[in-house]
Amino acid sequence: MLPILDFVKKLFRIDRAPATPGKALEVPQGSGPRVYSRSEHTISRNSISENALKVLYRLRKADFQAYLVGGCVRDLLLGYEPKDFDVVTDAHPEQVRAVFRNCRLIGRRFRLAHVHFGPEIVEVATFRGRSEEIGEGDRVLGSGGRILRDNVYGTIEEDAWRRDFTVNALYYNIRDFSVVDYVGGMEDHRAGVLRLIGDPEQRYREDPVRMLRAIRFSVKLGFTIHQSCAEPLHRLAHLLAGVPAARLYDEVLKLLMSGYAVQTFEQLRHYRLFGALFPETEACLAQEPEGFPLTFLAKALENTDARLQENKGVAPFFLFAALLWEPVRAAAKARIEEGDNDVFAYQEVANEVMGRQLRHISIPRAVGQPAREVWMLQPRLERIKGVRPFKLLTHPRFRAAYDFLLVRAATGEADPELADWWTRFLGADDAEQRAMTREGGGRRSGRSRSRGRRGPRPPRATQNAGD
Template sequence: MATPPKIYPRSEHMISRSLISDNALKVLYRLKKSGFQAYLVGGCVRDLLLGREPKDFDVVTDARPEQIRAIFRNCRLIGRRFRLAHVHFGEEIVEVATFRGLSGGDEETGERVLENGRLLRDNVYGSIEEDAFRRDFTVNALYYNIADFSVVDYVGGMEDHRAAILRPIGDPEQRYREDPVRMLRAVRFAVKLGFTIHPESAEVIPRLAGLLREIPAARLYDEVVKLFLSGYAVQAFEQLRHYRLFEALFPDTEACLAQEPDGFPLTFLAKALERADQRIENAQPVAPYFLFAALLWEPVRMRTRERIAAGQNEILAYQEAAGEVIARQIRHTALPRSVGLPVRELWSLQPRFARAQGGRALRLLAHPRFRAAYDFLLLRAETGEAEPALADWWTRFQGASEAEQKAMLRAGKRSSGRSRPRKRRSGAKAVKDAATSPP
């Protein structure tokens, strides 16, 4: 291949060793001292060039995994698809990979396995140049060389970085077919970095979005969490829908969102994602189960309404609708038990807010999921789906003294929880949501 890289000396970039983890520097210098090449690569270099503090520092080298383990006693080799070395420094782990090759390998021994264009396993080693062309996006293929503190660029990543362009390396369609998750990563990086996906790279995404159905549901769950719990959930949601990727991840939700009952949009999910972004910005936690409860709420709500209209009990209607929606969703994004069970609990508590009388109200208040379910109720009331009076009653009830709570229960003046058509203000524009909660 022999493509000469463009070298950016220390004077032409802003990366300083003072911004790099001490433990990552230890790894880089020890590899160099042992006679191996050593570079920082990927997201950490990209973020350092943006003036951001990287979450992790990844190292790449020409040393083989076994050689890396021989150099670092605090090292553990992991992975089957990609053989990696993890060097442990207490709670911090510095990941070290060997340069990957572009071709070759013995498929019979499992070194390199492709199926229908998808790369399933690859332990073929190569040069730094081959490694660069193996990476996903140009801005993720920049190398910081500890030998002379330069940035090495084989693929035009620095120019794209400066132009705020996200571009796959090589033919976009081929790269997306190799690993369809790269389409999700393109959206995630674009919204996170404030970059624009290159037009030729973006054009093919809607046509290839269906390839995500071939990806293991567990892997897609992890990608969804990264997309929506990184502080850019609203933008990610908009971009996923624009490129028809959301439809591949949440087909039932997309089918609901494509409808506008009585001509008014369904706003609950957008508000829930906006609230998640606000919490992350304020360094407050957002539980994955709350995220998935919001993402799947529209199909649950609509199926519940259908069951109630057919004469089913409200509580049972919620339970059966929840089971149906989750059973369908796990074909697309797996829900771990630690997520699926709380999701169902949160949904099942919604009709109980309007039905709690006397001791039931106190038992609901003591429920382990009460706070999350109450926050969910507030979002429903804010978007016109539940009565504000009901949310207000529970706000006052949980903050009241024991005597005040007893007085409130005796008064028995709570909203039935039924939603009535009403107008709400969003900026200067009045928006009416005709999506009602089950009676």
């Protein structure tokens, strides 16, 4: 009989052949881990946060097991600098708090310990155990198998099998500086494969956000989603409707504000997940007016990536203004063609579209209100005679609205001459600006004609944290 280690290696080699759709890799539990010694991996303590090392060593000194786990180990192996360092241990949360005076316990679904070092927080979790029965111990499952609360503690092996992707289930052992692998994560890491642990459909049903995480990690890491994990995505997108809207807001920010928004957007649409998050936008994107695809959103996301790569900030309200612009523009255009005042049409449609979107993603008011203002300023940017341009310059959201106009013009959706006029106006001195507003560049001024309907003036915006 082959030794267990040889059996596992052989199993990995076999699985490197093209995968059978719907079939996931199953490493026999209880077979023990594959331990990679310090000479077999590239992780150095010099790359680990000093405070994370303090937590690891202090837990070891208190006779507890202590490992780095998850994304930080995965990223260190790739040569990236992790954003944060997560620690796991056999100590229970209350025991962790007893070791660290600078510790706070948080969470209900997952009880965690946060060890504070000034602005840096090192998260410490207790090994999670396996519990198959609903309501057993401190585990609570909702309808459809989704985990609502789970504080069942166990061993490091049980903890590994409960994690989502194999490459996120690698443990760095501070005792001997080895990497411990129970689920074949190192093999997948080296092959550039993103694979769920266990049955993919069951894992997605337990937590549908894993579908979004699969997209995010595959794009960020440049990994290929294993066929068994990619196949269910098209069928299970509807499960995202059962995820709290506030949680989906956070996930969208992670997806689209990490510097890979364009590829992420394309992958979300390919697997039909984008429509579950932004159904009205997806409905618009599925149409091609006069045979031309709508390119505004792709251009806006491209600009977002460029700013992040240049270490410039991106306002979430601008991102959501871009994500929802197509349904706003289409509905406002229809009302204007019916004779409505253009400013009033955009104001009314902005509120309606944002209201419907909130059923899917809980966009905070500090983000949603500035996004509305960016939309409502678009028709006002067309009024370039008289004092209107000068008044518009004082609006708190003018600069964002101007940038929005530039993206629209770059994709042919707005008049490039109008965008050029505003660019020249902003760079002109007082005398030149007065001359430009007298000429008006042939643009219209005053209110649009409407069928006996006059819209209220848009509400005055105030500066907020969304800037």
